[in-house]
Amino acid sequence: MIVVVGALAQPQLGAVLGLEGTLVEVPGVLTGGHRAGVVLDGWPALLPAPGTIPGLAIQPTPQLARYAAVMGLTVQEVGGMQVMGIGPGPAADHAPIVDRDAIAAEIADQILQAPAGTGADLLAWRLPMMGIWAGSRLRARASAPSGQGIVPQRPADALRVQQRSQPFLGFFGVERQVLTHALHQGGQTAPMTREAFLSGDAAVILPWDPVRDRVLVIEQFRMAPALRGDPQPWLLEPVAGRVDAGETPDAAILREAQEEAGLQVTRLIPAFNAYPSPGALCEFLYHYIGIADLPDGCAGVHGLDSEAEDIRGHLMDRETLSALVDAGQIANGPLATLSLWLDARRDRLRAQV
Numbered sequence: 001m002i003v004v005v006g007a008l009a010q011p012q013l014g015a016v017l018g019l020e021g022t023l024v025e026v027p028g029v030l031t032g033g034h035r036a037g038v039v040l041d042g043w044p045a046l047l048p049a050p051g052t053i054p055g056l057a058i059q060p061t062p063q064l065a066r067y068a069a070v071m072g073l074t075v076q077e078v079g080g081m082q083v084m085g086i087g088p089g090p091a092a093d094h095a096p097i098v099d100r101d102a103i104a105a106e107i108a109d110q111i112l113q114a115p116a117g118t119g120a121d122l123l124a125w126r127l128p129m130m131g132i133w134a135g136s137r138l139r140a141r142a143s144a145p146s147g148q149g150i151v152p153q154r155p156a157d158a159l160r161v162q163q164r165s166q167p168f169l170g171f172f173g174v175e176r177q178v179l180t181h182a183l184h185q186g187g188q189t190a191p192m193t194r195e196a197f198l199s200g201d202a203a204v205i206l207p208w209d210p211v212r213d214r215v216l217v218i219e220q221f222r223m224a225p226a227l228r229g230d231p232q233p234w235l236l237e238p239v240a241g242r243v244d245a246g247e248t249p250d251a252a253i254l255r256e257a258q259e260e261a262g263l264q265v266t267r268l269i270p271a272f273n274a275y276p277s278p279g280a281l282c283e284f285l286y287h288y289i290g291i292a293d294l295p296d297g298c299a300g301v302h303g304l305d306s307e308a309e310d311i312r313g314h315l316m317d318r319e320t321l322s323a324l325v326d327a328g329q330i331a332n333g334p335l336a337t338l339s340l341w342l343d344a345r346r347d348r349l350r351a352q353v
Contacts, residue, residue, distance in 0.1 A: 001082070002075055003055040004064075006044050007036035008085035012105040014056070016112065017067055021058035027079040028053060032091020037104025038131050038245050040072055040124060042094055043087035055083065063112055069120040070111050070127075097246025099138060106134030107245075115166055122169065129171060131245025132200035136284065139201060158182035162191060173198040199283040203253035204240040206338040207263055208318065209294035210350045215321055215342075216294055217335060218260055219312045220303075225331070236314065236324070237332040239263075239290075249286035257290060260311050262302050265290035269349065271341050276333055285334060289342055291353055318342065 005026055007013055014020075026046070030053055033044025046053075058064075068074070068084065075082045097103070110130045111123055123130075145153060163178040176195045180188045207216040217236050226233035241256035243249050250268055257263045271287040294315060303309025321330075321339050330336045342349070 001057055002060055003057050003081045003083050005046070005053055005055040005083060005085040006030055006033050007101065007104055008073075009054065009056040010101050010104075012101045013037055013108055016105050016108040017063045018061040019056065019058050019064065021056045024055050024057045024081075025052035026055040026081060026083060027051075030086070032087075032094065034096040035092075035094040035100065035246075036085075037071070037107060038097065038100060038127070039094070040127060041087065041092040043071070043073065043085065043091070045089065045091040046076075046078060046083070046086045055081075055085075063108075066120075067108055067111055070123045072124070098248070099135075099246065102138055103131060103134045103245050106137055107131060110134070113164075113166065114169060118169060126169065126171070126173075128244070129173075129200065132242050133173075133198055133282075135243060135245050135247070136201040136282070140284070154182055160188070167195075195280075197281050197283075199281055201243045201249065201284045201286070202240055203243055203249045203256065203286040203288065204238045204334045204338070205253045205257060205265070205268075205288040205290040206238045206335065206342060207257065207261065207265065207290045207292040207294065208342060209292060210346075210353050212294060213318050213346075213350075214294050214315060215318050215339075216261060216263065216292070216299060217314050217316070217321065219314060220310060230331075232331075235332050236330055236335060238335045238338055240285075240334065243286075253286070253288055253290070257292075259304055260302050260309070261313050262300060263290070263292050263298075265292050267291040267353065271338060287334060287338055287341070289338065289349070318346070 003024055003026060004019060028046045029049040029051060030044040031047055035042030036044060073084055075084050076086060107130045114123055159179060159181045161177050161179045165176050166173055167176055168174040174195055175198055176193065178191050178193050180191055182188060218239055219234055219236055222233050222235050225235065239257050239260045241252060243252040254265055257265045269289040271289055273286050275284055299313030299315040301312050303311040322343055324330050325336050325339045
């Protein structure tokens, strides 16, 4: 019998880990823990102090054992009790994140769904990407269905998953499913095998100065064009980046504008949200136009050393970008579509800013 406290004692995470037990009181007070279950050093510290905190006395489960190995959680003795859910030392100073308990439960589910032979060290290294994927799934569930009025709503059993596996887990992952789905004229398909790349949600932005009518685009090396054999794997792109766990798409793209281009965006104009390649990628993109002051000389070389980024900015008139799109010189889909979107709305948007 052990006692779990903090995030481990919350219903959402406990349900994933199969934890059931009896409520007990543990002496002391918890401090920190705002990102428990999301980052490795996010667990709270339990300090000796008057009073008690609630805990759950449980029988350990295999799910908890695997999860604890990834998260670096161990049992610690507190007041004669064997307690889990606290860090080994002082709590790290993390700010609270949105939907912490739901994201932590999604991450736990990913840990348990990983192939049995996957090492705890690899899964611990993947935590940032698992958090991104967790946030993506939560946003998808909360989103309004697309194609309303044209595409009918299917019942819950319209998609039936018979088997699932993950044949690859690295920075990204690949999921394979054997499934059937409802047919347009009734009935179900025969079982089929499909795979998808688990990339998670991202946000993209085209910074635009409506006074000077100019934009800033970036240039960086991309692996996929290089693998394809493209003679120019350095692409012109919009500023872009993943939406981190607990982060909103708006906050993510403002952060990326600073990291990748050194820009302070004064206003975000949502453009559209879309899957760029839904046949194979789970990626979902939030597209923005960003109002920014773009004087001469504001483009430079930016990026995070920790992410091996080498990003060069290019300042150009909006019409120059439009001409590049027309000439087939923009190979990045989000940049081409944002350019076309802005061209069609330029006058209306300039009147509003």
